[in-house]
Amino acid sequence: MTAHGTSTGRDAEDAEGLDVEEVLALVNDDRGPRLADRLPGPAAPAAGADPAGRGHAPRGDHETGGDHGGHRTDDGHESPGGRDGRDGHESPGGRENHDAHDAHHAQDPHGAHRGRRGPRTHGATPWPGAREIAASAARAAVRSSPPPPVSVPLDGALGLTLAEPLTALTDLPSFDTSAMDGWAVAGPGPWDVREDGVLAGHTGHRPLGDGEAVRIATGARIPEDTTAVLRTEHGRTDGRGRLHAVPRDRAIVPGQDIRPRGQECRSGDRLLPAGTLVTPAVLGLAAAAGYDRLRAVPRPRVDVLVLGDELLTEGLPHDGLIRDALGPMLPPWLRALGADVTSVRRIGDDAEALHTAVTTSAADVVVTTGGTAAGPVDHLHPTLRRIGAELLVDGVEVRPGHPMLLARIGEGRHLVGLPGNPLAAVSGLLTLAEPLLRTLAARPAPEPYGVPLQEPVQGHPYDTRLVPVVLRGDRAVPLHYNGPAMLRGIAVADALAVVPPGGARPGEETELLDLPWTTGGIGVCFT
Ligand SMILES: Nc1nc2c(c(=O)[nH]1)N[C@H]1C(S)=C(S)[C@@H](COP(=O)(O)OP(=O)(O)OC[C@H]3O[C@@H](n4cnc5c(N)ncnc54)[C@H](O)[C@@H]3O)O[C@H]1N2
Numbered sequence: 001m002t003a004h005g006t007s008t009g010r011d012a013e014d015a016e017g018l019d020v021e022e023v024l025a026l027v028n029d030d031r032g033p034r035l036a037d038r039l040p041g042p043a044a045p046a047a048g049a050d051p052a053g054r055g056h057a058p059r060g061d062h063e064t065g066g067d068h069g070g071h072r073t074d075d076g077h078e079s080p081g082g083r084d085g086r087d088g089h090e091s092p093g094g095r096e097n098h099d100a101h102d103a104h105h106a107q108d109p110h111g112a113h114r115g116r117r118g119p120r121t122h123g124a125t126p127w128p129g130a131r132e133i134a135a136s137a138a139r140a141a142v143r144s145s146p147p148p149p150v151s152v153p154l155d156g157a158l159g160l161t162l163a164e165p166l167t168a169l170t171d172l173p174s175f176d177t178s179a180m181d182g183w184a185v186a187g188p189g190p191w192d193v194r195e196d197g198v199l200a201g202h203t204g205h206r207p208l209g210d211g212e213a214v215r216i217a218t219g220a221r222i223p224e225d226t227t228a229v230l231r232t233e234h235g236r237t238d239g240r241g242r243l244h245a246v247p248r249d250r251a252i253v254p255g256q257d258i259r260p261r262g263q264e265c266r267s268g269d270r271l272l273p274a275g276t277l278v279t280p281a282v283l284g285l286a287a288a289a290g291y292d293r294l295r296a297v298p299r300p301r302v303d304v305l306v307l308g309d310e311l312l313t314e315g316l317p318h319d320g321l322i323r324d325a326l327g328p329m330l331p332p333w334l335r336a337l338g339a340d341v342t343s344v345r346r347i348g349d350d351a352e353a354l355h356t357a358v359t360t361s362a363a364d365v366v367v368t369t370g371g372t373a374a375g376p377v378d379h380l381h382p383t384l385r386r387i388g389a390e391l392l393v394d395g396v397e398v399r400p401g402h403p404m405l406l407a408r409i410g411e412g413r414h415l416v417g418l419p420g421n422p423l424a425a426v427s428g429l430l431t432l433a434e435p436l437l438r439t440l441a442a443r444p445a446p447e448p449y450g451v452p453l454q455e456p457v458q459g460h461p462y463d464t465r466l467v468p469v470v471l472r473g474d475r476a477v478p479l480h481y482n483g484p485a486m487l488r489g490i491a492v493a494d495a496l497a498v499v500p501p502g503g504a505r506p507g508e509e510t511e512l513l514d515l516p517w518t519t520g521g522i523g524v525c526f527t
């Protein structure tokens, strides 16, 4: 593919598809509106230059904004620069915030206890611990009410997990088979070629007599008393219908180019363990081994509840209303994570409707979006209190997405509360929903891996950051437009980089969270 460094002729080139250069040009360019350009009067102070040192945002933190989204300072205003001028990507809030946090740290027993710098959001769980809690909540649910395996036809089993080992129902191959097109021969040559031929799928051929040969096709059953198969290109027939090996002294090794019955497996052999993810290759193996249906772990059922009165399901934003980005995004993503999305409902900011939806849901997991914070119409916490739910995770030390939550709402049933900001919802999806659903679906945990960063990424002072990146060679390139409300970065990303508190230097190996479509492939993930 060509690297598109400029926008010249881009329309014509679009047909070739985006390459990484173009993706970076689109997402990491330096154009775009700045809030300062649209604010009346003198520009607001840049990030890190707030002379007033205004202290904390309500939860003792600040939003990590992205380039071109500016970032929010403590008082909630967007900073005009929206960047810290160092890595050119994003700013976690400006230096004055760090100082303020550090000042608090002196009296903060939690900070000291954890050996970390600064105060915590009360009750918030560290990011790795939140993922572990989600996985162990699912393990406990499976222990207390193990889901009975389902019997699924092969064409419905892609992406499920085998509930039982796959045991061969037949020998493979199930008969001695020719591996090549040519002749089945008996004894040393030359051979008399019989009139009839042997094609794949046909049976009932006479045994070969010594000195006889018969035309045979790849995959055909070998006639009895065959010594070997001579490939078409290794033999020639003379005018009298006699077959000669070419060259004449070619050795005919007994058994050559014959796949003996049971070469791959014997009936009853264990081919795959329980817990194997059903991939296209597994479907092929299962079919070859005689299966019409597979016994699999059922997909956990998920009801999605999209909260928010401000959401439109079509058309352009108007009058303070915005398009619902999560309704279209979450169902296929949840399915890619192993779920069966049983319903998606938009229920506004209505406490009663939320209560009814949660209490009447028969799903294993309810995923809500929005309403996790403490605003006047954030009904999630009060609803969870009202139904006596057990909050397993109530806030996570991660940006974006820190108000995310996980609650046990009944025997083996959970609720994942995703924040309303769209990238924050993605963060919640990968932090809480992914380990929960993966474990409920009995999928294996992905092997953690890291890749060095191409550029520095500024960290949050105390929290983990999840930052969209593209992979370029053996490096991860951080993407701009990574603010909590933005999907522009993640839409072109290959993965999310897990940036530790304090940030990461160029070349520093950083854990990556794969996105389902870059790992499993469309077929596995989305069908
Ligand atoms: N006083 C505080 N306010 C906020 C805090 C905080 O700690 N203290 N945290 C901020 C952070 S961080 C996040 S994230 C959000 C979480 O808010 P909620 O989960 O309660 O979500 P909402 O308030 O309903 O929405 C937030 C934002 O996202 C937009 N949104 C909601 N749903 C959708 C959707 N389906 N598609 C597109 N956009 C959506 C919504 O319009 C808001 O703009 O709270 C902060 N506030």
Ligand code: MOO
Pocket (backbone or CB within 6 Å): 063, 064, 398, 399, 400, 401, 402, 403, 419, 421, 423, 424, 425, 484, 485
């Ligand atoms: O920063 Mo919030 O954590 O937008 O999700």
